[in-house]
């Protein structure tokens with residue numbers, strides 16, 4: 001019987017074992033996960049923090065018959081003997097090893113001791129444990145601060161404001177979500193947050209925390225101190241690749257894999273999800289992680305030995321109580337201004353930008369096309385055309401001459 005070891009039971013690992021078991025019940029599967037309660041829908045953690053779900057609601061189903069080693073980390077991989085040594089020192093043999101180790105949050109400030117340990121008032125939101133601790137300790141916070149105005153920071157600030165807390169969001173970029181949104185959308189997003197009660201400090205970075213036994217403030221780049229009794233850092237993530245690197249696998253940002261999701265170094269080792277780098281891209285979102293899990297399960301089960309992952313074109317959505325936002329691809333190309341529908345030629349290439357902007361109602365829509373194909377866009381404040389846009393983004397055929405249906409349901413497809 002073939003033996004498959006899976007390291008990580010998050011979004012990618014859980015989907016993989018479920019699919020593999022369904023396609024081939026004869027495979028023997030052991031899954032390690034460092035978390036005591038693994039296999040949950042990580043993007044729904046903000047929903048738990050908001051009180052929309054209880055922790056049990058976001059559990060991901062796992063098939064019977066697998067050996068789940070929760071709270072046990074894979075510590076080392078010995079490729080020559082095809083074995084993994086777990087954190088208890090136990091050796092496990094494998095025919096195929098799947099790395100689904102995800103990512104780790106970036107630390108915005110240097111810690112004298114262990115980076116995993118936080119002091120009182122210091123938080124992050126990456127695991128269910130983080131979420132429950134934050135949910136408990138934010139009650140009664142007088143000056144909570146979220147550091148990082150990317151997708152997770154914006155969502156977290158909105159959730160804390162929704163819980164009635166006077167939250168401040170510190171962001172080093174000139175406008176919110178500056179890597180994904182253009183300045184116009186960033187400015188509109190800021191007004192949405194401010195309307196919700198979030199104070200936004202953009203264009204300044206957090207350098208360190210103040211306070212000896214607990215957090216009392218955040219020291220900013222200009223050396224001023226912003227008072228804070230609770231700080232949530234949301235400064236991005238990076239692939240968790242230590243295990244792969246120590247095993248001598250090729251690692252750039254992530255574990256380098258080919259279209260079969262096999263390590264380019266070792267045909268017995270595979271990587272999926274946030275820890276994998278495919279064609280130079282680390283997809284740090286859920287849908288590509290699931291797609292990779294499905295492809296790998298099809299291959300390793302023998303169900304479809306030709307299955308391949310050739311890349312993903314996915315929309316990232318943020319749906320908070322007061323905010324609808326979808327962003328994808330090359331969304332920062334060109335800047336839309338004014339109210340109304342407009343298209344414009346961008347540069348010498350056939351790049352067009354279609355914009356619809358309604359500041360009063362906090363709506364901004366932008367679609368970037370190149371050679372008549374959608375290559376990126378932003379839908380802020382109104383997601384009524386999101387399915388149409390998604391289909392156009394995934395399509396291989398060129399767009400029709402009339403593209404207004406991408407930004408308004410009133411526009412007819414030409």
Ligand SMILES: Cc1cc2nc3c(=O)[nH]c(=O)nc-3n(C[C@H](O)[C@H](O)[C@H](O)COP(=O)(O)OP(=O)(O)OC[C@H]3O[C@@H](n4cnc5c(N)ncnc54)[C@H](O)[C@@H]3O)c2cc1C
Nearest residue numbers: 008010011012033034042043073074102273274284285286
């Ligand atoms: C709060 C939050 C909100 C998010 N919101 C969205 C969203 O709205 N949309 C979206 O697309 N994406 C979102 N993401 C990102 C999304 O969750 C990730 O892209 C997705 O979880 C990746 O799946 P994964 O299986 O690769 O990694 P993970 O889900 O992180 O799972 C990795 C698992 O591996 C385990 N592990 C790591 N190393 C070891 C080891 N050595 N031994 C044993 N176990 C190990 C970890 O404990 C973890 O359980 C969000 C992430 C967070 C934290």
